[in-house]
Amino acid sequence: MQGVIPYAVNFSVVVAFLAVVLRKPLKKYIYQRHEHMKDAVESATLAYRKAGDRHASAKSALERIAEEERGYLAKERLQNEREKKEILEKAKAEAQRLLREADRLSGVEQDEASERVKQQFLDLVVKETEESLRKGLKQADHSAIFKRAQTSIEVGV
Numbered sequence: 274m275q276g277v278i279p280y281a282v283n284f285s286v287v288v289a290f291l292a293v294v295l296r297k298p299l300k301k302y303i304y305q306r307h308e309h310m311k312d313a314v315e316s317a318t319l320a321y322r323k324a325g326d327r328h329a330s331a332k333s334a335l336e337r338i339a340e341e342e343r344g345y346l347a348k349e350r351l352q353n354e355r356e357k358k359e360i361l362e363k364a365k366a367e368a369q370r371l372l373r374e375a376d377r378l379s380g381v382e383q384d385e386a387s388e389r390v391k392q393q394f395l396d397l398v399v400k401e402t403e404e405s406l407r408k409g410l411k412q413a414d415h416s417a418i419f420k421r422a423q424t425s426i427e428v429g430v
Contacts, residue, residue, distance in 0.1 A: 287405050295401065299394070306390050310383060317379040324371035331364040
């Protein structure tokens with residue numbers, strides 16, 4: 274048990290040091306990622322609003338067509354009704370497609386950003402830990418670790 278205590282103290286010191294050193298850069302990085310994701314969501318919202326405006330303008334165009342068609346003959350009236358239904362269906366389908374696409378793109382962007390943040394955080398933690406271990410371990414520590422591994426391998430065989 275006495276042999277483990279220095280390693281436990283050393284590990285605790287390394288973890289506390291890492292927490293102190295990495296707090297501000299990690300906060301800054303997470304804030305920047307938050308702002309980037311916020312910008313992406315705002316741009317998707319703007320695209321959604323534009324699609325809504327297009328949908329509203331298509332609806333108003335259809336209403337004007339409906340007013341003009343009252344003066345046509347009965348035969349043309351039926352034809353215009355068919356065109357009206359077709360345009361409405363296309364406008365609704367387009368609006369739904371744009372909405373789904375905007376939702377999909379924002380979800381993909383959010384997932385990708387989240388994965389990049391996670392990966393960069395893990396890479397940073399591993400890198401800092403490796404550097405800390407390289408700087409903190411002495412030749413005697415390396416020899417002791419090697420001997421322990423060698424004896425555990427010999428015992429296992």
